[in-house]
Amino acid sequence: MFELFKQKAEVVNAEVYSFNNKTDVLNFIKDFIKQNISDEVSKSVVWCYSEFLEGIDLDSLKKELPQIEFDISANSANSAKIGINQVNFGIAETGSIVEISDTLAKRLCSSLTEIHIAILPCNNILPDMESLMKKIDINAIPYMTVISGPSRTADIERVLTIGVHGPERVIILCVENF
């Protein structure tokens, strides 16, 4: 399932990595931030709190990387370059990630920034939309988005351009042992 998911996600220009455990994911994220954001003064990373961050000392993380902002607002997300959140499911058929937004903060992290990093437990990769709908109770969900790669347009001369109003890059980090 992961292999198919990765293949389809890459077709829609997402970047997919798989990791054994949460620590490896955390290290990847830290390195990514250090490489992509040199400025330690402004808050250029917004990170929506989720199950993934349980058991992690947020204060020491903030000390190590002062670029990270855990207090998500429209303004902080708008000013950030990277948005990090944990998504709920993956859909292998289309290479999509499914974001069930119980909070607005989660949505803001994946819709405003240039780069969206999505943390996905490998076990939650489902084959198709049908199986997704069987797993969830859509009635209980205020807002859900199926995201397939970065934002794009071909409105000018049908030339495909990646990165319009939403993210330019979607990086999916799959965790095997969540």
Place this chain on the structure above:
Amino acid sequence: MIKEEIQKALTNANLSGALTRFSEAYVISRKKIYEGLDFEALREQIVSSKSYTADHLDELVNQFIKSATDNGAKVFFTQNPDEVRNYIIELAKKNNVKSVVKSKSMATEEIHLNKYLQEAGIEVNETDLGEWIIQLAGQRPSHMVLPAIHLTRHDVSDIFTKKVEPIEPDISRMVKFARKHLRRKFMTADMGITGANIAIAETGTLVVCTNEGNARLTMALPKIHVAVVGVEKLVAKIEDTFPILRTLARSATVQIITSYVSFVNAQTEHTDGSKKELHIILFDNNRSKLAKDPLFKQTFQCIRCASCLNVCPVFRIIGGHVFGRVYTGGIGTILTAWTEGLKASKDIQGLCIQCGNCVKVCPGKINIPDLILELRKKLAKEEGLNFKTKAIYSVVNNRKLFHTILRTASKLQKPFEKQGFIRHLPFFLSELTEQRSLPAIADVAFRDRFKNIKQPKSDRKALFYAGCLIDFAYPEIGEALVKLLNTAGIEVLFPEEQTCCGAPARYSGVMDVAANNSKQNVEALLSLNAEYIVSACPTCTVALKKQFIKDLIDQDYKEDVIKKAQEVSTKAIDASALINKLIKEGKINFKKSNEQTFTYHDPCHLIRSLNIYMEPRESLQSSGLKLIEMFESDTCCGMGGSYSLKFPEISGIILKRKLENIKKTGVKLVCTDCPGCVMQIRGGVDKEGLDIQVKHSLDILVERLQSNNEK
């Protein structure tokens, strides 16, 4: 008026260039993106769920209202465009809304919402890139899915420079520019207005599909979200969304899925922590009447993918500014008639050449050409015919008079005819020969030649239904058919009382004339007994097989006449199918000759209405010819019967494209099975002075027949 608009569009090289490039690439990419899927099965599912919606509209509207209200949304259902606008303006006033961000919504275009909001002093910002460009340019979208396809990057940079700030014509720079500029609007807007692609009745959920990310921001950031949703978007249950989600992006933008598919149940949290508002406006505007119409209700099956526009040989030439108003192209014509009134569709419905290309790609299996023809019929009835047209049709109805006139014309044409072609007609008729030469009317019509054809007697008989073109312009095709059938041991009969199949009247919506011809023909064709009624013109074949019956029922003819038409239908067969059958049975054999290459043009009526396309190719190949397929072999040649007389400028360009495709194959012989296509393509070849033969398959096959000595 429309003629002027057409001229304007034809001189805009950007427009037709962009649309043609898109349309040619589209068919190829579409095929690829559907690989591995059963398109027919998906269409059936969509037909099933959307026709359920049409049949249970009131029930689903009520169910949706309840479910969405239970979710915390405010739902407003109205028939009336005015009420939609007023609701939104009142809501905006009540909440001190100064600026609005909008994501793409055809429903809001339908009611010209932006104009009214702006008049009420509210700033409206389209956020879909194409829609924003159009908004700045003060234009209407030219395509339902790609609104700015008619603009080049230079046009776009000019528009941005004039209306916003200077930016060079670099596409990726301009997209970044749009992001930056519109981001400010998103962050400060008080209200977000979207449409929806699907509305699920059982859960009260809206489904919104986008690529740019603008709808997500429109729905997330402002405090108030208003969704304007046409009731045709309703489906009963969640499962009904799956086939739509599998086809919409594939057919609209040749993607497996759009970057974002959002499922919206209720908005709760605003960015400042206060409660958000979701207002869903369910909008009818005559759709419930549409749902009750037994023929037109299939329009509910439309998922708004615009693939009909993308494969339309006419749309690709003139674009949506001519071929439509709010909604454009084939489906646009039908939606215009129902949302703006029949008269609004009067000019644009004539633009449909009835080629049927759209029918095979429509995910909703809507028979668009049939529905447009139905509009034509309604208009013909309502408007009545002008005197000149009445005069023409009354002649065509009177067989003896019609044939006398044609015979006389064959004498009168002498000054204009050369080598079998009429190349230049004088005065007001000159437009008719600008794009292609017309055939000369034959000295001796087929019906007069038939009397002198000596045929071997046989118990097996076939009635030949010649049709006007073969009878009066290409009698040699009829002679070829007789020879081929004789070789196979079939004797041909020719009932003289047969007359025009009525196509010119039928396709103009003039049903009383068409039905009159149908009756005359049905009686003529049953006057003699035969195994087959064979036609070598697919338009006539379709008339024999399907349309005579329809016409007679439509015009309330008696049961016994209709029964006769059914009998004709059962016996009717296209020559291409019959000849292929006889070849396969070993009854027609060909002499050994040098291999010659040919390409095949599929007549619209043959491939789409009769589903015949392998048989002619097989027959020609078994005669020793080598087939080289041309690009878009099954795209219309532009003849369209009387279309080439009504819109010669469009017909001529479609023909030009066909000739280019033929030239690219490098062959010297084009074969086809329709005398109308022969007339069009041969006429075009002659006009361009090309060294290419254009032949009806029967002409070529008879040339390559094994002679009796060789047997």
